[in-house]
Amino acid sequence: MNARQKYRKFFWILSQWIFFGALIGLVVGSVTTFLLETNDYLGTVREKNSWLIALLPIGGIIIGYIYMKYGKVYINDTLNDAGELNNLVIDAVHGKKHVLRRMGPIVYLGTFITVFFGGSTGREGAAVQMGASVAEAVNKLFKVAAIDKKMIIMSGISAGFGAAFGTPITGAVFGMEMAVLGKLKFEALVPCLVASFVGHYTTTAVWEHKHEEFIITSVPEISVITFLKVLLMSLIFSLLSISYSQLRHWIENTTNRIFKKNHMKRAFLGGILIVILTLIAGSQDYNGRSLGMLEQAFTEDVPPFAFLAKLIFTAITLGTGFVGGEAIPIFFMGATLGNALHSFIELPMSFLAALGLVAAFSGAANTPIAAFLLALEMFHGKGIEFFFVACLVSYIFSGHHGLWPSQQIHEPKSRLYSLTNGDTIKNAEKKKKQ
Incomplete structure (x- = not known):
């Protein structure tokens, strides 16, 4: 040629x-x-x-x-x-x-x-x-x-x-x-x-559709102390992503086993559980996308355990066979947890909400580069140094967990894991139980 x-x-x-x-x-x-x-x-x-x-x-x-x-x-x-x-x-x-x-x-x-x-x-x-x-x-x-x-x-x-x-x-x-x-x-x-x-x-x-916007009103100054706080928060957000992924998969596997993969029975049970939880909550703040409270997390205090409520609601919804997306619920969990911790960590509320949104997504999806770029586009480049660190830390410390069991592991995140290249999240989970 x-x-x-x-x-x-x-x-x-x-x-x-x-x-x-x-x-x-x-x-x-x-x-x-x-x-x-x-x-x-x-x-x-x-x-x-x-x-x-x-x-x-x-x-x-x-x-x-x-x-x-x-x-x-x-x-x-x-x-x-x-x-x-x-x-x-x-x-x-x-x-x-x-x-x-x-x-x-x-x-x-x-x-x-x-x-x-x-x-x-x-x-x-x-x-x-x-x-x-x-x-x-x-x-x-x-x-x-x-x-x-x-x-x-x-x-x-x-x-x-x-x-x-x-x-x-x-x-x-x-x-x-x-x-x-x-x-x-x-x-x-x-x-x-x-x-x-x-x-x-x-x-x-x-088609002139307008997407929701989340605004960071204040970004902390760069310092060693601030970076240490960001590291600590990123670890917490990685644990949040693990908790959600594990609960969601456990519910899915358990209901599949009990109902012998009968999708109708699984979803019927899930629907009943969500109705009961909604009555207990006394509101529908955790149904649907919960966008109102997600936006509120950037501007004012939200219930301190809102992240946990959303985690349970979403894990049951998707784990029993309903469909939709997991990114917005993950955004909600991370943002509301950041909101709940802002007074203890002494960082700006909107900044911690944004940090939680991005870091939780990075750990759950195992996509640190995409998560970092999401922060750049969603928050117009504010706090770029902190988001870079948060995405990497959450990704590394979330281990071999994630939203999608079929996701392949190009190579283990650490030599401490006895995994071979090309394994999947699902196989990694099985090996941990052996």
């Missing part, structure tokens, strides 16, 4: 990546806007009609039926279950399974039902899964070369995340960082970056 042919091939491949990324971003940005607007509307309706929470167990049966009836497909003798949610997307990136093209519509419907009846969940999970679903459709429609299929799935993830949060740079990196703990596939940067930016601008510029 001569030089001209090499350049021609290079630009042909590059143009394909840009085209596929732009196409995915355009479609995902549009459907994500529909998700965001509809989700907000349904949440508002539920808040005005508090009695709807009583129907959550029925909603669980409906969601369970949809996933059991339409969410399972065998391809090459391998079960591809949409009920695995982001874990199926991660397995698809690794080439182990396939994202179902129907997965997007299913998770949208499931998310709407969960939100409308008061489940405690976010919405970005649906955006990511829809993004992967659209990417799989592009793979099929254009008969994308096998070597590029994984990158196209990653660009779908990027488009969904970037469009859902209004953070295109974070979205681009998140798509590359989500599947493998401690490794970035930089070859996917072009389609992921294009998809995330196009998705973001389609949502905000074309």
